[in-house]
Amino acid sequence: MKLDKIVMAVSLGGLALAGQAQAAEDKLYLFNWTEYMDPAIIEAFEAEYDVDVVQNYFNSLPEMFAKLNAGGVSQYDVIVPSNYYIPRLIKTGLVQELDRSQLDNIDNVKAQFEDPSYDPGGRYSAPYQWGTTGIIYNAETFPDAPKSWSLFFDPEVNPGHPFALMGDGQVSLGGACAYLGHGYDCTDPEQWKEAARLLIEAKNRDTFSGFTDGTPALQQLARGVIHAGLTYSGDYFFYKEEDPASFEHLEFMIPDEGAEMWVDAMMIPAQAPNPELAHKFIDFILDAEVGAQLSNYNYFASPNAAAEPYLDEAITQPPIQPSEADLERLRFTPTLEGEQLQTFQQLWSEVQAR
16 A cells, blocks of 8 residues: 555656646746846747746846845746856856757857857857946936036035935945046955945935935936936836936936946856757847847847847947947956955945945
8 A cells, every 4th residue: 555655656746747847848937137128029939939938027136146046046947147247157056058059049149249258158148138337317406417426426516416326236336446546347455445435435425315226226216216326228218218208307327437338148047947948038039130129129239240230220329339438438347256256245245234
């Protein structure tokens, strides 16, 4: 009797696993930033492969990384991290190598993104979109606003209007480094300490609203809760197009002292439920017309060379496509590892606590 129960349990277990496999084949689990995917693209992919796409969202890279570490590595098929988190994802074993033989459209990628410093040879990632992180501000409050981080760090430039900095510590610290003349991508511990002191001074002003990531900062600006913040280039234009009245007096700028240029890439978690379908999705996004459709929807620059003939004119011009002068001042956020990462985390914890 006991043996019969064991046999039955094994059989039922096999059926359950088979059912899970079938469920995985019918669904793709996508973990992405908010407001970053054209629903029509998802519908087209679902129709092409007769599957369902389940989307989950994150507002910051630390949030994404924490969720992957908490079990998300086996829950999602495709994730969309930014360049400076990619080496960390690879080193911690949270992602798997891409099978480039399953990516017919990989050759559509622009040359500058084929062999990126954050993923040599593109072994683990395929570029999704790229853009800049800049200052969003109320032009009525600051009619003569300088193209400068001083909007946050100089009380004479902003004597009494609420502002927010970004919850991603590397971006906020990078901005403070840039303002101090050390460059946005500074990594010297002493320069970091100076930047951390500047951030603590800023957050202790009565006008500091908090550390607020890109999309929520835009919403707070539209409601008049804050008058200056940090956001991503495409997010600003996306919301301005969606709600022109609320964004009529809001402007986006890249500070002259330097700021962030980033690349978001598609990756497959190490224990993805359906890696084969994940490759199909990545290849679908790399298609020339789909790639253009994506940028035309979310207002970010495309890393897809084949997509260029299909892009709306606005996507090919500043500030979505930065000017040559702005490009010279843009830098990747540096990837931090080991002792360097620990030092940064200690400093950022101190900034948040004081």
